[in-house]
Amino acid sequence: MEQATIWVDAPPERVWKLISDPTRYGEWSLENQGGTWKSPPGPGAQFKGRNKRGLARWATTCTVTDYQAPSRFTFEVHESAMRWGYILEPRDGGTTVTEFAEQIGRPILSSRIALGSGVAGRDRVAIRMANIDATLAAVKKAAESRA
Structure with missing residues (x-):
């Protein structure tokens, strides 16, 4: 599992509205272009979801598996068999936000082929971590900015 945590100077309810x-x-x-x-x-x-990396473009079907305002938001990506989520905890007048990604099964065939070809990048763990870090910094x- 890949994960990172950041402290945000905003209440959990404000952060929840963004990450959910x-x-x-x-x-x-x-990488993600929105949903x-x-x-x-x-x-x-x-x-x-819509995604892009370099010349590669792909769509995903995601199902929300945990929706607990304002503390948890988790979804599973059908094609890649990945679970992505956020855990929000109030701390020091703000919110600690943890984003995580974990493999929960075997990707579908088309995803395995794309991943094996490297078209979406060779080191998917490093790519996921870079995405997590960038997303957390931008959400922060x-x-x-709405404070």
Whole structure:
């Protein structure tokens, strides 16, 4: 599992509104270009994600598995069999935000082929960590700018 934590000078409710809205992920991620809800937000909801890395472009189908405002937001990506999530904890007048990614199964065949080809990058662990770090820094900036 890859994960990183950052402290944000904003209340958990403000941070929750950001991280639980995949339509905004494109503002923060190095790879994700945003998402579109396919059903109303909540446990079991689905959204489509759009991603790019270099010349590679791909879409994903994601299902929300943990939706506990304002403390947890987790979703699973069907194609890659990855679980991504956020844990928010109040601390020192702000919020500690942990983002994580973990492999939960075997990716579908088309994902295995793409991953094996390196079209989306060879070191996916390093790429995920760079994405996590960039996303957390950008969420911090966005949440704190609304203070």
